[in-house]
Amino acid sequence: MDDVIARAHALASESFITASGPGGQNVNKVATAVQLRLDVYALRLSPPVFHRLRELAGTRMTARGELVLTARRFRTQEANRTDARDRLAELLREAHNLPEQRAKSRINRVGKTERLKGKKLRGAVKAGRGKVSFD
Template sequence: MLRLSNNVELSDWEIELSAIRAQGAGGQNVNKVSSAIHLRFDIKRSTLPAFYKDRLLALKDNRISKEGVIVLKAQTYRTQEQNKEDALNRLKQLILDAIKVEKVRRQTKPTRSSQRKRLDTKNKRAQTKVLRRSVKY
């Protein structure tokens, strides 16, 4: 069971975990032991509230397929348990990041003094470049 908030949690049947062999260098252990975890989570079939589902499906993330399935591969750690925990934490973080509502940015005007400072520095820079030019007789 994965708890997302006080009243939202995911059951074990919603998250499909399978052990696979990890990629990359690692000697004999990598070829023998299935320590990597492949996590699949179907958004549409889940018991998440509609708001969560809509926000997740609207994400432009390559980990979410067109069918609405989140696929995560965890192979950072050497043990299966640590990779399983890592995959679940990454799923939780993905869902929590998707439901955050960001503040609408209000457009502001630059202050008069900041405008003046910007123009002063532009004039100083221009004057420096004029003085660097070669002198014509």
């Protein structure tokens, strides 16, 4: 797991762009936001992990399999770079976690008849709500 994160950090390319948000006049002059790009296919993830990563990434993953993370919360390049790398690591950790299998619920015979009885009663109430005809 940690080796995948280390590989991702090594393969990711960073570019600095001008950001909106805090920074005053400095924000217009200095490129403090970090755009981190990673080719997910280069990580050689197993198919289930890749599909979970694609699901978690959503619109942050391009059609070519490139993951694009933009970090602009902080005023400094270094803080934004750390933020982007941490978010990438967290995304990869989440993709490696297997979701818990949901246990199928079972209802016993008495519970089933009670449920059906309640549905019949509700249906009767709703059936009595129709238009009143005086014919």
